[in-house]
Amino acid sequence: MSLFVRFWGTRGSIPTPGHSTRRYGGNTSCVEVRVDDALFICDGGTGMRELGEALLARSSDPVDAHLLLSHTHWDHIQGFPFFLPAYRSTTTLRVYDVERDDDRVHRLLLGQMRPEYFPVDFSELGSRIVPSHLDGGCTTIEGVTVRAFEQVHPGRSFAFSFAKGGTKVVYATDSELDRTVINRSDILDRPHALRALPRDALAFVADADLLIADAQYNDDDYRDGWGHARANTVVDFAIQAGAKQLVLFHHDPTQTDADVDGKVERAMARIRAAGAALTVFGAREGLELKLG
Amino acid sequence: MTEETTLDELGIAVRLAAPRRPFVLIQLEGPGAPREVPLELPEFVVGRSLQAHFTIDSSRISRQHFTLRRQGPDYLLTDLDSANGVFLNGVRVHSAVLRDGDMVQIGDVVLLYREGDG
Numbered sequence: 455m456s457l458f459v460r461f462w463g464t465r466g467s468i469p470t471p472g473h474s475t476r477r478y479g480g481n482t483s484c485v486e487v488r489v490d491d492a493l494f495i496c497d498g499g500t501g502m503r504e505l506g507e508a509l510l511a512r513s514s515d516p517v518d519a520h521l522l523l524s525h526t527h528w529d530h531i532q533g534f535p536f537f538l539p540a541y542r543s544t545t546t547l548r549v550y551d552v553e554r555d556d557d558r559v560h561r562l563l564l565g566q567m568r569p570e571y572f573p574v575d576f577s578e579l580g581s582r583i584v585p586s587h588l589d590g591g592c593t594t595i596e597g598v599t600v601r602a603f604e605q606v607h608p609g610r611s612f613a614f615s616f617a618k619g620g621t622k623v624v625y626a627t628d629s630e631l632d633r634t635v636i637n638r639s640d641i642l643d644r645p646h647a648l649r650a651l652p653r654d655a656l657a658f659v660a661d662a663d664l665l666i667a668d669a670q671y672n673d674d675d676y677r678d679g680w681g682h683a684r685a686n687t688v689v690d691f692a693i694q695a696g697a698k699q700l701v702l703f704h705h706d707p708t709q710t711d712a713d714v715d716g717k718v719e720r721a722m723a724r725i726r727a728a729g730a731a732l733t734v735f736g737a738r739e740g741l742e743l744k745l746g
Numbered sequence: 747m748t749e750e751t752t753l754d755e756l757g758i759a760v761r762l763a764a765p766r767r768p769f770v771l772i773q774l775e776g777p778g779a780p781r782e783v784p785l786e787l788p789e790f791v792v793g794r795s796l797q798a799h800f801t802i803d804s805s806r807i808s809r810q811h812f813t814l815r816r817q818g819p820d821y822l823l824t825d826l827d828s829a830n831g832v833f834l835n836g837v838r839v840h841s842a843v844l845r846d847g848d849m850v851q852i853g854d855v856v857l858l859y860r861e862g863d864g
Binding site: 458460476477699733735738739740741742743744 | 820822825833834835836837838839840841842845
């Protein structure tokens with residue numbers, strides 16, 4: 455069994471090209487998860503454009519992919535109209551909603567290609583785009599167990615886990631974990647105290663080999679209600695869930711590379727202080743990990 | 747500047763004529779350190795083999811450990827299924843687009859990647 459994870463877009467909210475974001479990247483959310491021959495695409499942010507180019511360059515075989523969107527906010531769908539394989543008749547793209555009777559993802563991908571927003575109509579895409587669902591939150595796709603978990607985010611969002619052969623990857627972006635912290639008053643009163651997270655969220659992530667998690671904010675720039683997490687809260691989440699590696703994801707658009715470096719260093723310090731065996735790093739465009 | 751030459755054209759000419767700094771890999775630790783190797787090829791193999799472009803005599807390094815491949819303005823590092831892996835800034839990676847100042851560790855060897863403008 456082989457499992458690869460590659461980051462094509464790591465930024466939150468809006469693309470941030472430029473010298474100050476060159477190391478971690480300026481494209482919005484898009485992560486490729488390859489499990490043996492199964493290709494999963496987590497979110498269709500602007501990073502999806504380069505993923506499409508890479509897929510066509512990688513092989514002449516038809517692209518057959520499963521697209522899972524955490525939600526349909528702009529920074530998670532804007533790359534889709536620029537995903538070149540979608541224009542090929544040989545491509546099959548399965549687009550997932552979580553629930554059986556929901557077609558919101560498909561409708562919104564179609565809607566953002568109306569002529570008011572984009573010059574090419576959805577109906578002109580040459581590929582086979584198949585609305586699919588996750589059977590209410592858990593299904594098996596090409597031998598990979600895929601689960602969904604609803605998170606706290608304006609307008610809803612979902613985390614996804616991918617498991618096969620004892621290896622598990624969790625993609626959990628656009629999640630305001632801080633609003634679910636059980637001892638929430640401690641975050642301000644005793645910021646160094648462990649932030650206890652709910653049992654169901656911990657169970658979803660339990661023992662993940664890799665947790666890719668929304669860590670947009672530091673403690674001092676957190677925006678209550680904007681749908682994103684403090685990095686320190688995510689560190690505590692990963693520790694309590696027993697994750698092996700934590701990737702700080704969905705960097706705030708105001709954060710330069712140096713700012714993200716600082717966020718990672720503070721996360722490392724918190725892990726050391728907790729005496730935990732957890733590896734942490736900042737999600738970075740062009741980085742590929744091999745697991746399993 | 748002649749009457750026919752615009753400032754824009756002059757700027758382009760100056761930039762094209764400027765000396766280019768090469769991309770380099772600097773070995774900071776491990777057998778043979780310190781030393782520096784310019785990356786002058788589109789593909790560059792680092793390993794224990796004498797056929798590698800950058801040979802490092804360490805038993806903890808595979809014969810062909812990783813490759814650096816030019817992709818536009820960048821170099822892409824790829825682990826060639828090495829026994830002990832490639833660590834980028836402390837994280838084990840399969841591949842990565844390198845950035846100036848990245849530290850690459852393989853076995854007992856530490857390499858610093860410096861971007862050029864060539």
